[in-house]
Amino acid sequence: MKKTIAIDMDGVIADVEEQFLSWYHRDYGVRYTREYLIGLNEDNAFPERGVIRKFAHTAGFFQTLPVMPGAVDAVKRLMDNFEIYIVSAAMEFPLSLGEKLEWLKVNFPFIGWKNIIFCGDKSIINTDYMVDDHIRNLDSFKGKPIMFHAFHNVSYDHHVRANNWNEVIALLEADL
Structure with a gap:
C-alpha cells in the first residue's frame, strides 16, 4: 500500500502570493515584490488592513490563481x-x-x-x-x-x- x-x-x-501582489497592483496602483512580503502576515501584508481577506472573498480570486x-x-x-x-x-x-x-x-x-x-x-x-x-x-x-x-x-x-x-x-x- x-x-x-x-x-x-x-x-x-x-x-496566492503572486495573485495578492497582482491584485493589489491592479486595485491600488502600487507594485510590491515578494521580498516586500517576507516576514509579514496575511493581516498586515499591505498598508490597507484586511485587503487579503477582501481579495479572498471576491469572485474570481481562486479560479484565476497562477x-x-x-x-x-x-x-x-x-x-x-x-x-x-x-x-x-x-x-x-x-x-x-x-x-x-x-x-x-x-x-x-x-x-x-x-x-x-x-x-x-x-x-x-x-x-x-x-x-x-x-x-x-x-x-x-x-x-x-x-x-x-x-x-x-x-x-x-x-x-x-x-x-x-x-x-x-x-x-x-x-x-x-
Whole structure:
C-alpha cells in the first residue's frame, strides 16, 4: 500500500502570493515584490488592513490563481509512489469552493474527485505526510509535516521546510 500525502492548495500548488501582489497592483496602483512580503502576515501584508481577506472573498480570486512553479510535474511524479490528496480549508471562503474545484479540473485534471478534500479544519486529516504553508495546519498534524515556504512562515523553524517543489520531492523520495 502506498503512503499518503495531503497537499494544500493555496500557497503550495496555487500561487496566492503572486495573485495578492497582482491584485493589489491592479486595485491600488502600487507594485510590491515578494521580498516586500517576507516576514509579514496575511493581516498586515499591505498598508490597507484586511485587503487579503477582501481579495479572498471576491469572485474570481481562486479560479484565476497562477499555478505554483513546478507543482504539476512534482505532483505527477509523487503519484508514482504515493497516494495524493489535495486538501484545502475552503470552508473559510465560501466562494472558493466551486472556484477551487474548477481550478483543479483545469490545472490538475489527473487528480480524481475522491482525492480532493475541502474542509474547515485540517486536524482531521490522517495522511502520512502533509505539505502546507500554514503553521496552524502543520502543528496539529499527526503525520510528518513539511512546511512549504511562504512569506508568512519565514520566522518558524519547528517543521521541516521546503522552499520549492524540488525540495519537497527530495524530502519525500528520501523517506521511501
